Amino acid sequence: MASVTTSQTSTIKIWANSGDSHFLEPDDLWRNNVAKRYADLMPYAVKDPDGRWETVHVDGQSFRRKLPGQTQQEFLGASQRAPGSNDSRLRLVDLDHEGIWAEVVFPSLGLWNASFRNPEALRAAITVSNDWAKSEIMDISPRLLATAQVSMLSITDAIAELQRTASMGFRSVFLPTTPPAHTPDYNHDEWEPFWAAAAEAKMVIAFHIGTDPVDMMAGEVIGITYRGPGGALLNYTETTFSGHRATMKMVAPGALDRHPNLKVLVSEGGATWVPFLADRMTEGYRQHAMMVRPKLSRTPKEILYSQVFASFQHDETAIAAVTAMGYQNVMWGSDYPHLEGTYGHTQETLHHLFDGVDAATQARITTGSFNELFPGVEQHPTMLA
Amino acid sequence: MASVTTSQTSTIKIWANSGDSHFLEPDDLWRNNVAKRYADLMPYAVKDPDGRWETVHVDGQSFRRKLPGQTQQEFLGASQRAPGSNDSRLRLVDLDHEGIWAEVVFPSLGLWNASFRNPEALRAAITVSNDWAKSEIMDISPRLLATAQVSMLSITDAIAELQRTASMGFRSVFLPTTPPAHTPDYNHDEWEPFWAAAAEAKMVIAFHIGTDPVDMMAGEVIGITYRGPGGALLNYTETTFSGHRATMKMVAPGALDRHPNLKVLVSEGGATWVPFLADRMTEGYRQHAMMVRPKLSRTPKEILYSQVFASFQHDETAIAAVTAMGYQNVMWGSDYPHLEGTYGHTQETLHHLFDGVDAATQARITTGSFNELFPGVEQHPTMLA
Numbered sequence: 001m002a003s004v005t006t007s008q009t010s011t012i013k014i015w016a017n018s019g020d021s022h023f024l025e026p027d028d029l030w031r032n033n034v035a036k037r038y039a040d041l042m043p044y045a046v047k048d049p050d051g052r053w054e055t056v057h058v059d060g061q062s063f064r065r066k067l068p069g070q071t072q073q074e075f076l077g078a079s080q081r082a083p084g085s086n087d088s089r090l091r092l093v094d095l096d097h098e099g100i101w102a103e104v105v106f107p108s109l110g111l112w113n114a115s116f117r118n119p120e121a122l123r124a125a126i127t128v129s130n131d132w133a134k135s136e137i138m139d140i141s142p143r144l145l146a147t148a149q150v151s152m153l154s155i156t157d158a159i160a161e162l163q164r165t166a167s168m169g170f171r172s173v174f175l176p177t178t179p180p181a182h183t184p185d186y187n188h189d190e191w192e193p194f195w196a197a198a199a200e201a202k203m204v205i206a207f208h209i210g211t212d213p214v215d216m217m218a219g220e221v222i223g224i225t226y227r228g229p230g231g232a233l234l235n236y237t238e239t240t241f242s243g244h245r246a247t248m249k250m251v252a253p254g255a256l257d258r259h260p261n262l263k264v265l266v267s268e269g270g271a272t273w274v275p276f277l278a279d280r281m282t283e284g285y286r287q288h289a290m291m292v293r294p295k296l297s298r299t300p301k302e303i304l305y306s307q308v309f310a311s312f313q314h315d316e317t318a319i320a321a322v323t324a325m326g327y328q329n330v331m332w333g334s335d336y337p338h339l340e341g342t343y344g345h346t347q348e349t350l351h352h353l354f355d356g357v358d359a360a361t362q363a364r365i366t367t368g369s370f371n372e373l374f375p376g377v378e379q380h381p382t383m384l385a
Numbered sequence: 386m387a388s389v390t391t392s393q394t395s396t397i398k399i400w401a402n403s404g405d406s407h408f409l410e411p412d413d414l415w416r417n418n419v420a421k422r423y424a425d426l427m428p429y430a431v432k433d434p435d436g437r438w439e440t441v442h443v444d445g446q447s448f449r450r451k452l453p454g455q456t457q458q459e460f461l462g463a464s465q466r467a468p469g470s471n472d473s474r475l476r477l478v479d480l481d482h483e484g485i486w487a488e489v490v491f492p493s494l495g496l497w498n499a500s501f502r503n504p505e506a507l508r509a510a511i512t513v514s515n516d517w518a519k520s521e522i523m524d525i526s527p528r529l530l531a532t533a534q535v536s537m538l539s540i541t542d543a544i545a546e547l548q549r550t551a552s553m554g555f556r557s558v559f560l561p562t563t564p565p566a567h568t569p570d571y572n573h574d575e576w577e578p579f580w581a582a583a584a585e586a587k588m589v590i591a592f593h594i595g596t597d598p599v600d601m602m603a604g605e606v607i608g609i610t611y612r613g614p615g616g617a618l619l620n621y622t623e624t625t626f627s628g629h630r631a632t633m634k635m636v637a638p639g640a641l642d643r644h645p646n647l648k649v650l651v652s653e654g655g656a657t658w659v660p661f662l663a664d665r666m667t668e669g670y671r672q673h674a675m676m677v678r679p680k681l682s683r684t685p686k687e688i689l690y691s692q693v694f695a696s697f698q699h700d701e702t703a704i705a706a707v708t709a710m711g712y713q714n715v716m717w718g719s720d721y722p723h724l725e726g727t728y729g730h731t732q733e734t735l736h737h738l739f740d741g742v743d744a745a746t747q748a749r750i751t752t753g754s755f756n757e758l759f760p761g762v763e764q765h766p767t768m769l770a
Contacts, residue, residue: 019443022434075675187615230637232676233685236669237662241626248622252615259415270665270712276624276657279700282623287699290460291617300618314672315664315711324701325657326708340672 007038014350015380018103018365019206019311019373020267020333020341023146024086025109029132031369032125035288043112056216059116063217075339082337087138091336095143100334100348101380102143104267104311106174106208107133110149113220114180114213117155124163126151130165138169146376147174147206154181160199165203171374172265174205176211177242185247192258193251199259204373205250209243236340243269244277247308251281256307257296262375263373264308268335271310271318275325278304282385306328309373313341314349322361329367400765401751403488404758405593405652405718405726406695408531409471410494415519419509426506430496445502446564448602460724467722473525473684476721481530483731485719486765487528487755489652491593492518496607499565499597499598506536508546511536515550521607523554530759532591534561535541537568537598544582551586556759557650558588560695561596562627571634578642581593581634584644589758590635596656605767621725628654629662632693636666641692642681648758653720656695656703660710665687690714694758698726701736707746716754 014065030042043058047067054063054371073274084091095103104235109129115121126149133146150158150164150173162173175186184190199207214220221351226234250256250264281300285292296303305326311333321327332350342349354362367383411417415427428443431450439662441448453461469476480488494514501507511534518531533541533550535558547558560571569575583590599605610617628651635641635649666685681688690711694719697703706712717735720726727734739747752768 009525019589057685063418071675075673078675088637146752185611185612185613188613226570226572228570228573230634230639230674232678233666233669234572234633236673237637237666238630241629244626245619245623248619249615252618252622253613254615270661272661272664273658275702276655276661276700278627279657279697279702280655281618281622283725284618288617290456290463291635293617294614314665315661317660317664320634320705320709324705340668384758 002044005186013099013347013382014338014354014366015099015101015383016207016332016334017266017370017377018100018334018336019309019331019370020313021103021336022085022089022108022338023091023105023133023137024080025107025129025132026086026332029109030125030128031049032126033132034121037272038040038121038124038243041108042125043115043116046095058112058123059118061115061117063219065216065221067340080339081128085337088137088144092141092143094343096334096336096341099267099333099350101336101367101383102145102374102377103336104172104206105133105137105144105146105266106206107147107149110174110176111211113149113152113176115216116153119151119157122151123151125159126161130161130168130170134168134170142378145171145377147172148203149174154174155183155194161200162194162197162203166203171202171204172206173198174206174208175206175246176213177209177246180210180213181215186255187253189253195259197254197261199262202261204263206267207243207246207263208267210239212242235269240269240273242361245246247274247277247304248281251296251303253299254294254296255322257298260307265373266333267311267333268313268340269310270315270317271312271327271330272321274304274308274310274320274329275327278327281376283382288323309369314353316353318365319357319361322364328364328374329369330365331373332365397733398484398767399739399747399751400484400486400768401717401719401731402755402762403485403719403733404694404716405719406488406490406651406721406741407470407493407723408490409465409519410492410514411471414494415510415513418513418517418528419506423506423509426503427434427503442540443497444503444506446500446502446602448604450601450606451566462751464723464724467728470722472489473522473529475656477526477528479721479728483719483721483728484700484735485721485731486752486768487530487759487762488520488719488721489557490522490529490531491591491652492532492534495559495561498534498537498594500601501538504536504542506544507536507538511546511694515546515555519553519555522681523732527763530556533588534559537561540568540579540586544579547579547588548584548586551588553644556589557591558583559591559593560631561598562592562594562631563597564574565598566600571631571640579751580644580647584647587646589648589650591633591650591652592628593652595624597627606690618659625654625658629658632659632662633666633687634683636685636688639679639681639692642683642687645692647692650696650716650758651693652696652718653698653725654695655700656697656712657700657706658713659689659695660706660712683735692696694754699738701738703750704738704742704746707749713749714754714757715750716743716758717750
């Protein structure tokens with residue numbers, strides 16, 4: 001982790017795969033493409049004439065919300081400033097410049113999933129999203145691994161769409177870190193057929209932090225848990241915990257134990273939490289044995305270390321999670337094009353992280369974990385094996 | 386971390402200070418010792434004749450709760466099986482046997498703090514607790530560092546009791562990981578005079594995980610967040626997150642930055658989370674700079690690494706947090722006499738953790754961090770410097 005500017009190695013471009021990126025679909029994708037009877041149920045917003053508030057309509061419900069103030073507008077604008085944020089061909093230019101080869105691409109419209117009440121309307125929207133991601137992202141380049149969306153209102157629908165998208169070439173399925181209120185939580189038995197279907201279809205379960213359901217009707221705002229002094233920093237930090245919880249809910253009830261080929265990716269939440277969680281869960285599993293059900297065939301640590309992958313952007317400790325804590329499934333991620341990510345300073349970040357680090361560790365984090373999770377994705381010629 | 390039974394070094398007794406232990410005060414301590422006008426407000430329970438439910442009375446309120454079933458009774462009994470759990474003299478015998486020298490001792494009655502509504506009644510109860518801890522714990526041995534209790538209903542009362550207990554020789558003040566509902570959260574300005582008083586009095590802020598307020602009137606049960614498959618393991622694991630949050634709330638609004646001599650101990654939540662949180666908060670602080678207020682004079686990582694201490698029991702990765710992540714404030718803790726802790730297998734745990742680890746790292750974790758936080762506590766003669 002030597003200084004970037006003084007080290008000779010810093011002039012060499014480091015190529016990395018990314019376990020975390022985002023695509024901005026067209027705002028009107030759903031309204032323009034679902035069957036006519038569902039079009040009016042798709043989310044849309046009508047601004048007040050004074051431009052300070054808007055009314056949002058989704059699935060027959062409406063709510064009012066304040067439009068972003070100047071600082072928030074700058075913040076949102078900065079997160080969409082990359083030319084390739086909504087265009088796959090321009091995206092490849094950005095990626096080449098940054099030194100990013102293949103990437104896992106999360107949808108942006110997926111955040112509306114928790115606001116639907118009508119399973120048929122949501123199913124229609126999601127089908128449109130996945131067909132569009134296939135033709136406008138995946139078909140543009142094999143480097144772009146779009147995550148499939150599935151309904152959070154019906155596990156049966158989710159299984160059907162998982163299987164359909166797997167047959168279309170999707171490699172992973174995006175799940176929010178917590179299901180919406182009326183859907184069983186991930187530790188409950190209702191999800192077992194979904195986990196079985198994902199294992200069968202070799203679809204990676206891709207959680208992305210910051211995707212807990214938000215009850216916008218009740219005035220909740222995405223990303224706001226804390227208010228008052230330090231609120232923005234508290235809110236940013238808080239998002240990681242639901243990623244830990246989603247993982248816990250697949251370990252504790254035995255889902256990952258029953259399906260040893262099922263793999264989980266937690267994107268953007270950092271990576272050093274996995275060794276921590278592994279020790280903590282293993283302590284609880286052993287010390288609270290008289291209360292713990294079900295029993296597992298492996299320790300939580302063995303399960304987490306072999307089946308859970310985690311992506312980070314800047315975290316210096318992610319290297320030592322591999323080298324000193326034995327957790328091999330650390331994956332770098334750019335979070336392109338978002339502001340929490342490395343767009344505009346990817347090479348600086350990668351050199352800060354890896355200059356002075358042994359080649360095998362660098363290779364594991366920049367490419368190896370990604371390639372183990374998504375075997376067969378072509379590598380950049382200069383990538384470390 | 387060699388096997389315990391085969392290593393020659395395993396026959397040497399490892400002595401360690403503990404950043405985490407518990408004392409069971411007499412159930413009727415408060416009722417028997419507060420002024421008569423408050424006695425009936427102190428918590429007490431009346432069992433139903435059939436022994437399956439009880440009615441609990443506290444501060445003029447009442448609620449019904451189910452008595453523990455057989456497994457829960459076994460679980461609770463196991464956590465109180467150590468002869469010294471409620472007797473300081475017997476405790477020293479247990480500690481000598483286990484190889485524990487000095488320890489931070491948390492109160493058990495403190496959990497009722499969030500159930501009071503009457504500030505005077507709570508103040509009376511807390512005064513009794515602290516006077517009792519002074520005479521029955523601290524005065525029995527300088528090895529027993531009882532944590533002071535303070536009111537969570539009035540920050541003014543809390544400051545007065547902090548100052549009184551500091552003058553009595555207490556070295557740390559126990560705070561629950563989250564204040565009760567009607568008290569401002571720790572990131573708010575109302576707490577600033579308390580932080581200033583603690584820094585002035587050299588009192589360590591000692592958070593203990595598992596101490597979020599529980600609304601027993603609303604039927605909430607301590608330690609139960611999840612139900613269903615894997616619930617017990619999920620509930621155990623969950624407790625750690627509120628410790629992270631309590632710490633975040635002292636970093637983000639600048640409390641620790643303004644008081645560089647103020648120190649925080651988070652007990653029983655593990656230690657490897659601190660390097661993780663440090664990277665995450667530093668990423669948020671930098672990447673979300675346009676939203677973050679207040680600005681800090683040091684990075685969150687610098688603040689956490691210098692002012693926050695964390696205790697763990699069994700976590701193997703705690704060693705590498707020191708050696709490979711540069712986080713020096715890792716402290717071992719026994720959690721005596723609880724079931725999550727090492728009572729009955731302390732030497733086995735310490736040898737599993739430290740056999741093969743360099744002496745300086747072992748010394749830092751078993752004694753050095755503790756002695757930095759509580760300077761002047763006498764050491765066992767064989768303790769590593």
